[in-house]
Amino acid sequence: GAVVSQHPSRVICKSGTSVKIECRSLDFQATTMFWYRQFPKQSLMLMATSNEGSKATYEQGVEKDKFLINHASLTLSTLTVTSAHPEDSSFYICSASIRGPGTGELFFGEGSRLTVL
Amino acid sequence: GIQVEQSPPDLILQEGANSTLRCNFSDSVNNLQWFHQNPWGQLINLFYIPSGTKQNGRLSATTVATERYSLLYISSSQTTDSGVYFCAARKGGGSNYKLTFGKGTLLTVNP
Numbered sequence: 340g341a342v343v344s345q346h347p348s349r350v351i352c353k354s355g356t357s358v359k360i361e362c363r364s365l366d367f368q369a370t371t372m373f374w375y376r377q378f379p380k381q382s383l384m385l386m387a388t389s390n391e392g393s394k395a396t397y398e399q400g401v402e403k404d405k406f407l408i409n410h411a412s413l414t415l416s417t418l419t420v421t422s423a424h425p426e427d428s429s430f431y432i433c434s435a436s437i438r439g440p441g442t443g444e445l446f447f448g449e450g451s452r453l454t455v456l
Numbered sequence: 457g458i459q460v461e462q463s464p465p466d467l468i469l470q471e472g473a474n475s476t477l478r479c480n481f482s483d484s485v486n487n488l489q490w491f492h493q494n495p496w497g498q499l500i501n502l503f504y505i506p507s508g509t510k511q512n513g514r515l516s517a518t519t520v521a522t523e524r525y526s527l528l529y530i531s532s533s534q535t536t537d538s539g540v541y542f543c544a545a546r547k548g549g550g551s552n553y554k555l556t557f558g559k560g561t562l563l564t565v566n567p
Contacts, residue, residue: 373554377497382542383557430497434555443487443546444504445555450497 341367343435345448352423353456360418360451362433368413369435373445374406377430386431389416423455458483458547462558469533469565477528477561479543487546487555488519490528492539499542502528533565 342365352358362372370391375383387408388396395408405427407419416435420427432450436443459482469475481488490502503510503517505526510517514533519526530537540562544555 375557382559383499383544385554385556388554432497432499443506444489444501445487445544446501447491447499450499452497 341437341446343433343446343448345433345451347451348449349452351454351456354424355422357419357421358423358453360431362416362448364414364435367437370413371436372410372416373434374408374418375432377432383432420453425455428453428455458545458556460543460545460556460558462543462561464561465559466562471533471535471565471567473533474531475533477541479526479558481524481545483547485521485545485547488526489544490517491542493542494539535565535567538563538565
């Protein structure tokens, strides 16, 4: 299947700092990428839809100024958690769909575990 | 949006047993996927199955789209099958591939 890669896999930061997470589609072009958040022992909740060359679409309740998304190329989307606080600690995971009408199957990255001290 | 419900929430098996996990969804779908989340959190794609039946080794899945449910079968379970199994569905129509996840089934396979 298609490969989606995330970096970093684990990050620890101090409260008030910003953290950037990268999501790359390695063997296909992705016009659309999705960012999910998962709290311990819970399901995945969609945060935002990232569209190449245009603004991201955020789900209700997700602060767009807190979670900045940039999808500057067909293979890269970034999520920046700005002024992170302990309540932002979570597992963030991205996914991508293959460009064009083809299969609707989504592929997921390895995830990034953020811990804010 | 579409609602996705999974059952059972928890399942404990002895190695070698068979199991069936169920996923109900509230609307017509054009994408239905099953995932296994490993202990490190990565989602492993098991099946992309908006309709019909597929098999991959000891795993198989069936989606009956007209009745809005999907089943994941695990045969001859092994301890390595332990983990959380998620079903995710996307409502038919549109092109942004937004998937909604169920709450998952936590499977524990004991030796």
